[in-house]
Amino acid sequence: MVNVSLGQRSYEIKVGLELLSTLGQECMPLGLGKRCAIITDSKAGPRYGKHTKLALQRGGFEPLVITVPAGETAKSLKSVQKCYDQLAAHRLERKSFIVALGGGVVGDLAGFVAATYLRGIPFVQVPTTLLAQVDSSVGGKVGVNLKAGKNLVGAFHQPQLVICDLNTLKTLPDREFRAGLAEVIKYGIIYDVSLFERLEREMPKLLQRDSETLAQVIARCCEIKADVVRQDETETGLRAILNFGHTIGHALEATSGYGKYLHGEAISIGQIAAARISAKHLGLPQSEAARITSLFERAGLPTSAKLSSDSHKRLLAAMQLDKKVSGGQIKFVLARKIGQVEFGHAVPASLIEDALTE
Numbered sequence: 001m002v003n004v005s006l007g008q009r010s011y012e013i014k015v016g017l018e019l020l021s022t023l024g025q026e027c028m029p030l031g032l033g034k035r036c037a038i039i040t041d042s043k044a045g046p047r048y049g050k051h052t053k054l055a056l057q058r059g060g061f062e063p064l065v066i067t068v069p070a071g072e073t074a075k076s077l078k079s080v081q082k083c084y085d086q087l088a089a090h091r092l093e094r095k096s097f098i099v100a101l102g103g104g105v106v107g108d109l110a111g112f113v114a115a116t117y118l119r120g121i122p123f124v125q126v127p128t129t130l131l132a133q134v135d136s137s138v139g140g141k142v143g144v145n146l147k148a149g150k151n152l153v154g155a156f157h158q159p160q161l162v163i164c165d166l167n168t169l170k171t172l173p174d175r176e177f178r179a180g181l182a183e184v185i186k187y188g189i190i191y192d193v194s195l196f197e198r199l200e201r202e203m204p205k206l207l208q209r210d211s212e213t214l215a216q217v218i219a220r221c222c223e224i225k226a227d228v229v230r231q232d233e234t235e236t237g238l239r240a241i242l243n244f245g246h247t248i249g250h251a252l253e254a255t256s257g258y259g260k261y262l263h264g265e266a267i268s269i270g271q272i273a274a275a276r277i278s279a280k281h282l283g284l285p286q287s288e289a290a291r292i293t294s295l296f297e298r299a300g301l302p303t304s305a306k307l308s309s310d311s312h313k314r315l316l317a318a319m320q321l322d323k324k325v326s327g328g329q330i331k332f333v334l335a336r337k338i339g340q341v342e343f344g345h346a347v348p349a350s351l352i353e354d355a356l357t358e
């Protein structure tokens with residue numbers, strides 16, 4: 001169990017097998033109303049919706065199930081509207097709560113609905129992808145996309161509880177699982193060299209989805225995210241380190257047409273480029289940059305993007321548009337060594353280009 005200490009907004013993250021069936025019990029002490037809504041998608045819903053509903057009913061709750069289509073397009077104001085209408089039709093009230101059952105898309109959408117319906121009702125995260133378990137379900141950032149870009153509308157709304165049931169990962173497609181590993185490796189690079197070393201040792205076990213290894217690694221990632229969020233809940237500084245590899249990664253996602261790369265794949269390429277920049281700009285030892293590249297490779301993630309000179313230009317332009325840019329300069333999170341990064345480094349465009357073509 002991991003505690004996210006945020007004063008009155010503190011909550012627990014539970015990681016383990018067969019946790020879904022305990023959901024009702026876990027919700028009982030939280031002082032929530034009886035009525036609740038499970039928001040899920042068309043892939044997680046058919047697999048885990050019934051089980052989740054039963055578990056809540058066993059705890060004395062009365063759940064309504066709302067299913068949105070699977071995929072990033074569901075993270076829209078249109079889906080938000082549909083959810084509001086159903087919540088209102090079923091008379092959910094101030095003490096009612098929402099359960100987000102699915103990946104990061106469902107978590108961000110359901111969390112945003114919870115943050116805004118009746119000016120905010122409680123919600124519980126039940127993440128079912130590796131990415132959602134180690135990243136999106138923790139920290140309280142919720143929101144949806146606009147045509148103009150990803151995550152442009154949102155709020156900070158912390159969940160009351162996060163339940164990571166490792167059983168749900170068994171049905172996750174391989175590509176999605178590997179994409180989640182890109183965030184897992186990130187935590188090692190930004191915060192914890194022993195996690196990184198453990199991943200070097202246990203990558204084969206992780207790829208086999210060994211429960212014991214997964215439980216420990218996921219819990220450690222949540223601990224790190226919780227620790228960072230506790231120190232900087234609303235991203236005025238330190239929280240930026242979670243964006244290691246993301247400046248390039250986001251730009252790659254945007255310019256290659258959303259869908260070509262999964263987020264985890266794009267940030268794999270982004271983190272490797274950031275490591276190369278770190279070697280030149282901040283003295284990250286070459287041997288450590290090489291270990292970083294090799295670990296992503298062993299996780300089955302892409303290490304470089306084959307880009308035409310035209311796409312290079314578009315990539316750099318897209319980086320300028322990233323939310324993390326201030327005063328026209330692209331600011332990078334860079335590593336001094338594995339386990340220790342710094343944020344706010346301005347990097348000349350030529351260095352970025354070199355890192356991408358190396």
Ligand SMILES: NC(=O)c1ccc[n+]([C@@H]2O[C@H](COP(=O)([O-])OP(=O)(O)OC[C@H]3O[C@@H](n4cnc5c(N)ncnc54)[C@H](O)[C@@H]3O)[C@@H](O)[C@H]2O)c1
Nearest residue numbers: 043044070103104105106128129131132136141168171172
């Ligand atoms: N709020 C945050 O702090 C934060 C952080 C990182 C990412 N995100 C957001 O998270 C989203 C990405 O999340 P994701 O990678 O989980 O994507 P996702 O929610 O789209 O899930 C990936 C795919 O797996 C399916 N799926 C989910 N659980 C499954 C299971 N157990 N078995 C089989 N299939 C399953 C989904 O239906 C989907 O098709 C993005 O929108 C991103 O912006 C948010």
Ligand SMILES: [Zn+2]
Nearest residue numbers: 183246263267
């Ligand atoms: Zn990410």
